[in-house]
Amino acid sequence: MPEIESHRSIEYQVVDRGPQKEGFTVDKSPTEDGLEVSGVCPACHGRTTTPWSYGIAGGKGVFRKKRENAQPSGPRTVACECGYAHPNRPETAWNVGCGAYWTVELPS
Ligand SMILES: [Zn+2]
Ligand SMILES: [Zn+2]
Numbered sequence: 001m002p003e004i005e006s007h008r009s010i011e012y013q014v015v016d017r018g019p020q021k022e023g024f025t026v027d028k029s030p031t032e033d034g035l036e037v038s039g040v041c042p043a044c045h046g047r048t049t050t051p052w053s054y055g056i057a058g059g060k061g062v063f064r065k066k067r068e069n070a071q072p073s074g075p076r077t078v079a080c081e082c083g084y085a086h087p088n089r090p091e092t093a094w095n096v097g098c099g100a101y102w103t104v105e106l107p108s
């Protein structure tokens with residue numbers, strides 16, 4: 001896989017990479033109340049896939065009541081989940097990646 005060969009083993013660092021427009025795809029699931037953002041991490045070049053589930057993710061009850069109105073559109077924050085063990089990654093980190101995060105504009 002070319003994506004894996006280009007992966008950079010940079011040190012874990014939480015850094016905002018800003019909006020990403022190129023190289024990311026958003027797949028809307030036809031069966032579940034959610035979607036999937038996939039692409040290449042702009043920091044470590046690892047392939048990352050982040051599922052989004054509306055009405056469930058985050059556990060924010062205030063949004064659960066508005067489930068029918070939770071349209072998957074607008075910018076969404078995505079964190080690197082390349083699956084590689086980056087150096088200096090804290091054990092408390094919830095995701096397995098380099099720590100970078102960015103935003104992807106979802107289609108309306
Ligand atoms: Zn990585
Ligand atoms: Zn990364």
